[in-house]
Amino acid sequence: MKKWIFILMALLPSLASAAGGSSFPLDDPKNDLTDKASLQNGAKLFMNYCFGCHSTQYQRYERVATDLDIPINLMKDNLIFDNTAKVGDLMENAISDSDAKQWFGNPAPDLTLVARVRGTDWIYTYLRTFYVDPSRPFGVNNLVFPSVGMPHALEELQGTPYKVYEERLIDGEMVKEFVGIEADGRGELTAEEYDQAVRDITNFLEYAGEPMKLERQRLGYMVMGFLVIFLIVTILLKKEYWRDVH
Numbered sequence: 001m002k003k004w005i006f007i008l009m010a011l012l013p014s015l016a017s018a019a020g021g022s023s024f025p026l027d028d029p030k031n032d033l034t035d036k037a038s039l040q041n042g043a044k045l046f047m048n049y050c051f052g053c054h055s056t057q058y059q060r061y062e063r064v065a066t067d068l069d070i071p072i073n074l075m076k077d078n079l080i081f082d083n084t085a086k087v088g089d090l091m092e093n094a095i096s097d098s099d100a101k102q103w104f105g106n107p108a109p110d111l112t113l114v115a116r117v118r119g120t121d122w123i124y125t126y127l128r129t130f131y132v133d134p135s136r137p138f139g140v141n142n143l144v145f146p147s148v149g150m151p152h153a154l155e156e157l158q159g160t161p162y163k164v165y166e167e168r169l170i171d172g173e174m175v176k177e178f179v180g181i182e183a184d185g186r187g188e189l190t191a192e193e194y195d196q197a198v199r200d201i202t203n204f205l206e207y208a209g210e211p212m213k214l215e216r217q218r219l220g221y222m223v224m225g226f227l228v229i230f231l232i233v234t235i236l237l238k239k240e241y242w243r244d245v246h
């Protein structure tokens with residue numbers, strides 16, 4: 001029985017990436033969980049642009065406010081859009097899976113653990129690789145998640161993204177080669193600012209998946225410090241005990 005659980009656990013990440021269905025190379029966001037400003041901005045963007053469809057129902061507003069140094073009042077006034085929600089509540093939202101399935105073809109999954117399932121590289125690349133594709137219901141497709149059901153939620157910030165091709169001469173033949181995705185410049189952010197915004201959202205989602213990560217590092221240092229002090233005390237004690245024996 002145990003063996004089967006281990007095999008299943010080993011297989012889970014590959015199943016998850018298979019669901020994404022693409023081998024597009026992923027970019028590393030180089031996000032930093034100790035960067036509070038980035039986490040706060042990520043929380044703000046997430047609540048404004050993602051929470052309408054996705055919940056993070058395994059965390060509470062209050063805990064997020066405390067962990068990210070967001071004053072409770074600010075959290076209440078600016079980041080909790082549900083009038084009936086209290087600050088101690090779980091971060092659930094009102095959209096039902098069946099409605100979402102009808103509108104987008106698939107439910108919008110809860111994102112509390114998405115960074116652990118997909119990885120931060122995947123999320124960072126996913127949010128930067130939407131592109132115009134008129135054959136899709138929402139007019140967009142995605143490079144790491146082909147035929148995705150999600151609309152491009154950040155279009156207002158990025159602008160409308162198009163696939164860019166360059167003509168190259170390969171073996172005497174002109175070949176159109178895909179070189180990347182470029183927005184039309186009508187978004188609120190420049191390309192660099194957009195990458196930073198997506199990095200902040202990714203940072204927030206990594207934190208959401210493992211809020212103890214920060215605390216664990218801090219505790220680790222304290223435990224090491226304690227052990228060093230304890231070692232010194234032990235050495236002194238040993239000297240004291242053995243003094244009369246010699």
Ligand code: HEC
Pocket residue numbers: 046049050051052053054100104106107108109111114117118123126127147148149150151153154201
């Ligand atoms: C209009 C509704 C909507 C909004 C807004 C939205 N999403 Fe989605 N999202 C979806 C749907 C629907 C899916 C499922 C797509 C599918 O399975 O085809 C999805 C899928 C995802 C996935 C993939 C989950 C998985 O593991 O399969 C991630 C990650 C994600 N969204 C992140 C975000 C982020 C971050 C934002 C905010 C910037 C956001 N979404 C905004 C509807 C939305």
